[in-house]
Amino acid sequence: MNIKKGDTVLIITGKDKSxxxxxxxxxxxxxxxIVEGLNVVKKHVKPQGQTRQGGIIEKAMPLHVSNVMLKCTECNEPTRVGHERRVMGDKERSVRICKHCGKVIQDRTRSS
Known part of the structure; x- marks a missing residue:
């Protein structure tokens, strides 16, 4: 899957388009x-004893990856994603490449 936790995405279909x-x-x-604050639905929940209060809660629901586009960290454009094998340190790793500018898309979760 081309999209990881911490990536910025653009929704291309549905009620939250653009x-x-x-x-x-x-x-x-x-x-x-699951995208923070988008594709939110209201869900009716029953109280569960002393632990959870009942009522109507808002919950972010999952979106299929085909309905979102990754935004490049370099050119800040929604883009398709390519993969390349590159040597990093002493290991060869697969990195994500922006199809617009050709640069490496940085992982937000990885520190290096």
């Missing part, structure tokens, strides 16, 4: 992502 947000959680086995 809005941007940060991925708070990636679900690669379902090919879905």
């Amino acid at each position: 809005k941007e947000g940060t991925v708070s959680r990636a679900l690669p086995q379902d090919r879905k992502v």
Whole structure:
């Protein structure tokens, strides 16, 4: 999956079309992502004893990865993602490449 936690994405379809947000959680086995503050629905929940109060809560629901586009960290444009193998230190790693500018898309979660 080309989109990871911490990436900035643009929603390209649905009720939140053309809005941007940060991925708070990636679900690669379902090919879905949860974007902070977008695709929010109201959910009715029952109280669970002493631990949880009942009522109507707002919850961010997952979006399929085909409905979002990754924004490049360099050119700040929504882009398709390519992959390349590059030597980093003593290991060869796969990195994500922006199809517009050709530069490496930085991981927000990784410090280096």
